Amino acid sequence: MNNDSIEIRWHGRGGQGAITAAKIVAKAMFASGYSGVAMVPTFGTERRGAPVFTSLKVSREKIYDLSPTTRPDIVVILDHLLLEEADVTQGLKKGGLIVINTPRAVKNYRFNGSRVAVANVTELSVKAGLPQGMVNSGIIGVFAKASGIIELSALTQAIEEEFVRRKPRENALAARLCYDGTILGGRR
Amino acid sequence: MQIIETGNVAAALGVKLARAQVIAAYPITPQTPLTEKLSEFIESGEMQAEYVPVESEHSALAVCIAASSAGARSFTATSANGLLYMHEQIHWAAGARLPLVMCVVNRGVGAPWTIWNDHQDSISQRDTGWIQIYANDHQQIIDSVIKAFALAEEVMIPVMVCYDGYILSHTHMPFDVPEERLVDEFLPPYLPPYSLDPADPANLNTVTMPDVRPDVRGDTAPGYMEIRYLLHKDMLEAIPAFERVEERFRSVFGRGSNPYIEPYRCEDADYIAVALGSLSYHLRDVVDTLRNEGVRAGVMSVHLYRPFPDELIARALSGCSGVVVFEKALSYGYQGALCSDIKSALYRHTGEPGGRPFVVNYILGLGGREITTPDLLDAMRSSCSPDGGSGDETRWIGLRFS
Incomplete structure (x- = not known):
């Protein structure tokens, strides 16, 4: 039984790269000594733009339960408008963390006792040299800063490996800019 | 080497390491990424094999049956209704005693349409004379694919390696990719006991009479029922044979477990x-x-x-x-x-x-x-x-x- 596991649910839109982001974090966590890692996408019949999510479970031990996360420790939201479309914070553990890509200030977000971290990932990623709308490397930087469970350098290395033929330096820079641009709020 | 990938990629890497020579497949969710990966390996030259694109699953297995009859190590993969579309050829492959390996990426069967996981597809093929192995995780997928070729070629019975659609096929998890050198040691090239040869033409699996009768050389040839009895007997002998395969796997790779349960x-x-x-x-x-x-x-x-x-x-x-x-x-x-x-x-x-x-x-x-x-x-x-x-x-x- 994995009592020490950390469960992270990633919400994005079809085509936005939430699964790739979760995969990058999975690889970096595994390289950092978490031998139990499972990134379990939930598939519907979604199209580009429709809400999608994936579950990432990490532990020091092997993961045996591959069912979707129902009690996440952390929820990562790649598009703040998803908050109005789907119950993306469903089941979040008490005192859990919500990571949001949003242009709005952190004071606009209040979730009953949860910690909140925001950054304007869309804008910062363009600043890093990525095309408009590519946010999945940037959101990893916000996740790293807010969660503190893994070194940013381990993540940027995994980002450069993932995007080896697709602007690796710009993607890693986006994660660094978003790490620095993260604003923490909610209950601390 | 430990990597994090999907179950479909684990299966594809197993097929590549097993040096399958002919692959014929038709895409169907959730199997598709497995055969896409294999076609990428072949296109890039990483894998020396013939990829035969076909218009249906029935033809996919027919191509594998032909290739295996000619002595090539052959592989296909499918799911759900694709598996059922192969059904006639599935019986044929077992009756013809061809050591094929097929991955079944388990998915529910229509009607009504579903793309999601259950086991009705492979369970419904239980009585076709194929060996069926079920994998629980990615390590078991890649290892089972490699072992499946060894087992199939030892007992001359085709093997299905079944794993859960989406739950395993699309989940990223860590697993160890066996070293190529060790796989070559464990699984030498396939040497068929008999294969089609244009220089020595033959009819295979022709109409077989209910009773035994002399063949062209005057020897008593088994009838249909004897051939089917031998399939059943050899299936039962595949149980101890699988233990021997596991034993060899353990001695080469240093890992292994109870092959049955x-x-x-x-x-x-x-x-x-x-x-x-x-x-x-x-x-x-x-x-x-x-x-x-x-x-x-x-x-x-x-x-x-x-x-x-x-x-x-x-x-x-x-x-x-x-x-x-x-x-x-x-x-x-x-x-x-x-x-x-x-x-x-x-x-x-x-x-x-x-x-x-x-x-x-x-x-x-x-x-x-x-x-x-x-x-x-x-x-x-x-x-x-x-x-x-x-x-x-x-x-x-x-x-x-x-």
Whole structure:
């Protein structure tokens, strides 16, 4: 039984790269000594733009339960408008963390006792040299800063490996800019 | 080398390492990324093989049958309705005694259409004369694919390696990729005992008379029934053969386990859950919770489903009070196929009726219906008591009407 596991649910839109982001974090966590890692996408019949999510479970031990996360420790939201479309914070553990890509200030977000971290990932990623709308490397930087469970350098290395033929330096820079641009709020 | 990838990529890497020479497949969800990966390997020159694109699953297996008859190590993969479209050729491959390997990426069967996971597709092919192996995780997928070629070529019977659609096929998890050099040592090139040769033409699998009769050389040739008896006999002999394959695998790669079943906390268990595939691993967390509550529960994966290692399974279950069989498939109008098989094994190999454990059957997860840990816990709690086996009707988890 994995009592020490950390469960992270990633919400994005079809085509936005939430699964790739979760995969990058999975690889970096595994390289950092978490031998139990499972990134379990939930598939519907979604199209580009429709809400999608994936579950990432990490532990020091092997993961045996591959069912979707129902009690996440952390929820990562790649598009703040998803908050109005789907119950993306469903089941979040008490005192859990919500990571949001949003242009709005952190004071606009209040979730009953949860910690909140925001950054304007869309804008910062363009600043890093990525095309408009590519946010999945940037959101990893916000996740790293807010969660503190893994070194940013381990993540940027995994980002450069993932995007080896697709602007690796710009993607890693986006994660660094978003790490620095993260604003923490909610209950601390 | 440890990598994090999907179950489909694990299967593709296994096929590549096994140096399959001919691959013919037709894409179907959730199998598609597996065959896409293989076509990428071949296109890039990483893998020396012939990829034959076809217009249907029936043709995919027909190509593999032809290639295998000509002596090539051949592979295909499919899911659900694609598997059923192959059905006639599936029987043919077994009857022709061709050592093919096929991955079945388990998915529910239409109608109505579903793309999500259950086991009805491969379970419905149980009686075709193929060996069936079920994998629980990515390590077992890649290892089973490699072992499957060794087993198929030893007993000249085709092998299905089955793994859960999406739950394993699309989940990223770590696994070890065996070294190429070691795989070559474990699995030398396929040397067919007989193959088609244009210089020496022959008819294969022609109309075979009900009775035996002399062949062209005047020797008594087996009739249809003798040929089928030999398939059955050799299927049963595949059980010890699989142990030998596992033994060799262990000596080359330094890892291995019981090739037939995978018991977890079963030694002193009063109640044992039984399942195929990833569900049996999910049940490990349920067993741990029950143990914390003082219930002596265990779970057993069935890894080799056909041939059915009945004696071994009966022995593993004979000491407990109750067996709880969880299945993602059923024989409509009766019960789950695995449940029937387990009852039959217990009947054959355990003593007096009063000394046998009760057997209850849960059907769940059909067409991808979510299987939750609390639901599994509820089912186990209501079954893990002396009268937990009362009533013989099939129980369903997660049904919602109105």
